[in-house]
Amino acid sequence: GNSVTQMEGPVTLSEEAFLTINCTYTATGYPSLFWYVQYPGEGLQLLLKATKADDKGSNKGFEATYRKETTSFHLEKGSVQVSDSAVYFCALSNGGADGLTFGKGTHLIIQP
Amino acid sequence: DGGITQSPKYLFRKEGQNVTLSCEQNLNHDAMYWYRQDPGQGLRLIYYSQIVNDFQKGDIAEGYSVSREKKESFPLTVTSAQKNPTAFYLCASMGRTSGGDLNTGELFFGEGSRLTVL
Numbered sequence: 001g002n003s004v005t006q007m008e009g010p011v012t013l014s015e016e017a018f019l020t021i022n023c024t025y026t027a028t029g030y031p032s033l034f035w036y037v038q039y040p041g042e043g044l045q046l047l048l049k050a051t052k053a054d055d056k057g058s059n060k061g062f063e064a065t066y067r068k069e070t071t072s073f074h075l076e077k078g079s080v081q082v083s084d085s086a087v088y089f090c091a092l093s094n095g096g097a098d099g100l101t102f103g104k105g106t107h108l109i110i111q112p
Numbered sequence: 113d114g115g116i117t118q119s120p121k122y123l124f125r126k127e128g129q130n131v132t133l134s135c136e137q138n139l140n141h142d143a144m145y146w147y148r149q150d151p152g153q154g155l156r157l158i159y160y161s162q163i164v165n166d167f168q169k170g171d172i173a174e175g176y177s178v179s180r181e182k183k184e185s186f187p188l189t190v191t192s193a194q195k196n197p198t199a200f201y202l203c204a205s206m207g208r209t210s211g212g213d214l215n216t217g218e219l220f221f222g223e224g225s226r227l228t229v230l
Contacts, residue, residue: 008152032217034217034218036219036221041223041224042223042224043116043118043202043204043221043222043223043224044155044202044219044221045221046218046219046220049217049218051217089154089155093217095217097143097162097168098157098160098168098170099143099145099157099160099204099206099219100217100219102154102155103154104152104153104154105154
């Protein structure tokens with residue numbers, strides 16, 4: 001079956017630091033990959049996505065590249081801000097009726 | 113604005129009571145989903161529906177029930193049979209691709225309902 005593994009937090013960084021949150025997956029075929037962000041007390045919002053190998057998704061300074069050879073979709077940002085503090089979820093979809101398979105989430109804390 | 117509305121945002125329930133969480137969407141999406149979120153466990157799928165009057169169990173359906181009488185609405189009932197109902201509940205929907213395939217793979221979420229059993 002499908003599964004997503006991501007580093008568990010909390011991950012604590014200083015403002016302007018470089019961010020990497022690792023995500024690897026197991027799936028049949030060629031899934032689409034996603035990063036969602038959840039701010040405190042809210043639902044999840046799509047941050048970025050990639051639908052085929054070597055695609056790079058990007059949004060709000062965040063980037064992730066779909067690496068089929070390493071089955072990875074690591075999230076990166078060059079300079080984080082306090083406002084980036086949130087929980088980040090990696091997810092995949094094979095287009096199945098049951099939606100997405102999510103990782104357990106990574107809590108990111110950015111200190112001023 | 114198009115989106116998903118969940119209500120209530122906070123809900124308290126006594127043990128032994130059923131409670132229904134509302135989820136309404138005006139995105140014209142066919143597919144709708146209910147997830148449960150617990151600290152450190154990510155999102156777990158409770159029920160999903162691809163079309164009106166049809167729905168399927170997810171990974172943790174025991175103690176929950178749903179209905180899909182209208183395309184826009186997918187209410188979740190947490191019954192007294194659910195052993196540990198205190199959690200954050202998220203409703204989501206998904207649209208079709210431009211080519212008409214069933215799922216784009218992109219979920220749109222509501223803001224969630226936090227249920228506490230006293």
